[in-house]
Amino acid sequence: MGMFCNQCEQAAHGTGCDISGVCGKKPDVATLQDHLVYGLKSLALHADKLGRDPEIDRFTIEGLFTTVTNVDFEAPRIGGIIKRCYELKEKARTALAAKGTTLSGPVAEWKPAEDLDGMTRQGEAYGINAQHANEDIRSVIEILMYGLKGMAAYMDHAMILGRSDDEVLAFFQKALAATTDPNLGLMDFVGLSMECGKHNLTVMGLLDAAHTDTYGHPVPTSVQLGTKAGKAILVSGHDLKMLEEILKQTEGKGINIYTHGEMLPAHGYPGLKKYSHLVGNFGGAWQDQAKEFATFPGAIIFNTNCIQKPADNYTDRLFTWGLVAWPGVNHIDGWDFSPVINKALESPALPENPGQEILTGFGHNAVLGVADKVIAAVKAGQIKHFFLVGGCDGAKSGRNYYTEFAEKAPKDTVILTLACGKYRFNKLEFGDIGGIPRLLDVGQCNDAYSAIQIAVALAGAFECGVNDLPLSMILSWYEQKAVVILLTLLHLGIKNIKIGPSLPAFITPNVLNFLVENFNLGPITTADADLKAILG
Template identity: 45%
Template sequence: MSMFCYQCQEAAGCTGCTIKGVCGKDENLAKAQDLLIYVVKGIAVYGAKGREVGVVNKEVDTFVMESLFATITNANFDRNVFIERIRKGLKLREELKSELIKAGVSIENSNANENWLNKMLSFVGFKKEEESKLPEAATWFADNVEEFNAKAETVGVLATKDEDVRSLRELITYGLKGLAAYVEHANNLSYRNNEIFGFMHKALAATLDDTLGVNDLVALTLETGKYGVEGMAILDKANTESYGHPEITKVNIGVRNNPGILISGHDLKDLEQLLEQTEGTGVDVYTHSEMLPAHYYPAFKKYSHFAGNYGNAWWKQTEEFEKFNGPILMTTNCLVPPKDSYKNRVYTTGVVGFDGLKHIDANEKGEKDFSSLVEHAKKCAAPIEIEKGEIIGGFAHNQVFALADKVVDAVKSGAIKKFFVMAGCDGRAKSRNYYTEFAEKLPKDTVILTAGCAKYKYNKLNLGDIGGIPRVLDAGQCNDSYSLALIALKLKEVFGLDDVNKLPIAYNIAWYEQKAVIVLLALLHLGVKNIHLGPTLPAFLSPNVANVLVENFGIGGITNVEDDMAMFLG
């Protein structure tokens, strides 16, 4: 087996990619990512201890966050980036170890009562035994690529032999990757929550602990969901305090006659800087995929050259980027390996990368210079129009709360019989057409609550409205699933219910990558049950772990539209 990866929904055969990733990564890249995660877990052992003695290293916290994010599906395909991250991670780990020594923590094994080793092992969950040792990830060191390659062969997913323990360790790790993505967006807007960083260290260190059993790891999985809620909350605060609360907005999906720049991904700070630097240049800016909800924020509406949304979900970019004509800026994950025909027009920033693409880094102040894109755009033709019309969105929690009376009246009168949360991700699989058909066949007295790129399966359908309330309420990006949770909790309060699961809300969610994992764990932490995931259940759920989720939370899969519709509406 040249590699093994099963972190995304498109894992080959619903079991795992073993030759080349469906996403496009090869075995060398996959193993470099495995080794980086191994190094990050070793850092986390010291990071967890550092919290106990008051040593908090912001650079280390940021490195762990960015490294987790960089290994998310479709984020970075440049192996050299991971090799350099491994080097930097080992260096930071040793520096953090030195900080602990300076803080009076002895690494000498001289006094059994004050043994630093046993105290650390106890702190992260290891048993105090005479023969206890730090996990190898906390001590292994190398300084050349040959040694990196050799080590990478031994530290992948399958290094954990017990299937159920492996499943839960990976579930926690993937949740942390999704959490890291949301925390980084908040961090870019200067919003940080140190408790979240502390939990990342604690949870990563725990995945190295062979004394933790299934029950321990299940508890840690749910705790990951707790911090998922906190991560999405701080990002919501960062976005709304920086750019205003999203409001109902009609977004143009046609094109203008000016040259344009297409921005994709999730990072609103990058969009803000791009809009500032393109103002008055004659170059329009269009959003793509998960950047669509940026149009809902009041702060961005002042830019007359913010032209609209171009195209659909991330997986269609190979045909849509071809037709856009101008440069494309990828700000976060969801990059598909680009075709040679437009590769010279794709720029990356942040954790995104691909060998041969131009990368734009931020300076020490977090500022990015996008002038190269502007000059590039001026030499390009205007985008080719691929569709016309408008789509409506902006139904985040603040906007829906403003409509609460109207929504409640519609429910009480029977005009709205049920809400369907159809948030999550879109993807290439033809089986995802299920969600288009499901939306089309829903009764006219139902409303879809959505967030994430899953909406592209139905947000351009003419599904009408109920008394002026659109039948598709788009809250925004995948991280804005937090809004959907707040809306549910608000409705629970308004209707005087003691359990959110008594609301007329069904959950039929599509997933693809690790940000969807943290959303799922966050919903479980909030007590939401009977969530159905599709188009397939995650390959990383062992049969026993899947059974735990089914028995305790009612997690289920999907079958076909007719049967599922009957089940949800039964």
């Protein structure tokens, strides 16, 4: 059985994983995910003409998110999703037929095999390289597809909190259907990719509003990195609603709750930090989980992507929830976390071991609340430049660049950071400028929305465009959510972005040249050289 996957930054050989995924994805899972994407395209051909159907739209979001890196590694589970996709496609086909419309062709007439082996074999014909014969067009289709996957992840979080947008949902179906149209050319898909970036700005705004309306605007908060004596649960991922439910269900039970990875910013939300048993953050970014989780004796649960193959010494204490799944790991369906709570109660307690404290909670409301001080500091020459240094972290070599860049940034500059890339330097001491911390943790990867709002507000205050601000974006990427954030920044016309630690394997030289010519997008080099080029 063959596979080919190049959707993450750690693609083998810099081209793509063709034996087994660096992420731990096996060939059968990879080909089943390719099959699911093909099925979603078949569904979209019908849904795009049918119009809004809440069940189909919700399934499409979950189906796309399922195929994001480090989400679902369980073949039978994906097989079940493929079968459900076909059922919904047939529902849409029947509804269209009742209106006098019948679609034909291989994609429209897709039907999965009855058994898992058959679906897997079919998936081998539905891979990335089958999307288009022209490599440049295929490259931009991949950019669009990965943008859709990343946007689906954010849309899923927003929908869990009751937020949605019909125009965005219609675009998902339109864009998926478009990838099957042989009459569309390169610039058609460039346009769709830019449109994806536009809609993702809407989605990140929806999610930001859902978070702040539900839990309040983040406030600067000191977070303990040590441990408190007692039983414990470690929550990893992005979904704040799931964390809230665990906090509610553990209240008064003598269990301390710790965040991990992208959950760190949860400590800044008033509606979550009010729980006294949300006591700290344990560990760092996702790629260190195997060694860190082995030292955490309590229960551990993942609520979104970032899971890796678990080590034997903590598998029995590990749980997944939502769309995350790993073979042999207990999965929680719904909102009853009793199994996780019981495991925490029967597991050894953590020791009292206070540690370093770090700050989070500098969302757009907090930063813009002191905008007058920031603007005054810029006008007085106290702040010479702003850097947005953040994005995904990962295990591939070259990411120490971001540590070095942050360390070497002059003391009259301010660093905004977000997502798990912050773990490369968020434990370092950067000091402040006139009471303004030099390191401002804006939040999760979706809080790129906050960073955008801050940049737009500063541009308004200085009566200039965002590209004219003393602001540089130095981004790290790993998976598809980073791709869609980049599309959003490009949609906004933001230029001179540096990205690393390596360029995506799915971008061809011609497509890269287009991005360089139109947006001056470029790879990182060295911290010293990039700082010199930016600051002169």
